[in-house]
Amino acid sequence: MLKICNVRKSFNGVNVLDSVSLDIGSSSIVGLAGASGGGKSTLLRCIQGLEVPDSGTIDYDCRIGFVFQDFQLFPHMTVLQNLVYAPALKAGIDKKQCIAKAQAILEDLGIGEKAAEYPRILSGGQKQRVALARSLMIDPDVLLCDEPTSGLDVATTEDVAALLERVNRLGVTIVIASHDLDFLAQISDRIVLLNRGKIVIEINPKDHSDAVEHLKSHYG
Numbered sequence: 001m002l003k004i005c006n007v008r009k010s011f012n013g014v015n016v017l018d019s020v021s022l023d024i025g026s027s028s029i030v031g032l033a034g035a036s037g038g039g040k041s042t043l044l045r046c047i048q049g050l051e052v053p054d055s056g057t058i059d060y061d062c063r064i065g066f067v068f069q070d071f072q073l074f075p076h077m078t079v080l081q082n083l084v085y086a087p088a089l090k091a092g093i094d095k096k097q098c099i100a101k102a103q104a105i106l107e108d109l110g111i112g113e114k115a116a117e118y119p120r121i122l123s124g125g126q127k128q129r130v131a132l133a134r135s136l137m138i139d140p141d142v143l144l145c146d147e148p149t150s151g152l153d154v155a156t157t158e159d160v161a162a163l164l165e166r167v168n169r170l171g172v173t174i175v176i177a178s179h180d181l182d183f184l185a186q187i188s189d190r191i192v193l194l195n196r197g198k199i200v201i202e203i204n205p206k207d208h209s210d211a212v213e214h215l216k217s218h219y220g
């Protein structure tokens, strides 16, 4: 579904991604772990086409959505407008249908009553839900999530884990970059550890009772 082959990317002469290859199958949840600066966000940005690799290929035959770490909600638009804005720019779109779809997704994610609010009044967890809802408007096959739990408390992190698992069960493949190894071990089918731009280990957390310790021992 998504095939990354020998991707290299450097900034100012420093290798940030160094021959990264990764095959992501449909309906999986893949965790991207690694120390800060290891290249997690850069890899997600390359997949999404926000950065262009220096060499290597990224092939896919599906729709890809992105949930940014800092949400990137439009502050001057209501929650509903945030969801509808981009899809409604498409020619021939039925705006009423688009609004109904947005409202249904918000309801489904438990924030239907926030549709008319502006992002500034929302809590971090609610903003995360809105960002997730917005990315679901394009019916993605793959969802890239950059640090979806950063800044969230334990209970809200649990909520995000449950939401992402629910989205995954609907058939969406999810790739999550995160520092939170417990969170990744809880929800991922595979965890790939990026260390200075290289994949140094890949594990299935369900096969390792000590997955988190195992990963930590490979941090550089």
Ligand SMILES: Nc1ncnc2c1ncn2[C@@H]1O[C@H](COP(=O)(O)OP(=O)(O)OP(=O)(O)O)[C@@H](O)[C@H]1O
Pocket: 011, 012, 016, 034, 035, 036, 037, 038, 039, 040, 041, 042, 043, 177, 179
């Ligand atoms: N557009 C850019 N221009 C220059 N350097 C960049 C750019 N984007 C990323 N970098 C550098 O690439 C390296 C990897 O950054 P990246 O954001 O991918 O790491 P990360 O693993 O996501 O880190 P974190 O866990 O802190 O989010 C860092 O040293 C960063 O400064």
Ligand SMILES: [Mg+2]
Pocket: 040, 041, 042, 146, 177
């Ligand atoms: Mg990052």
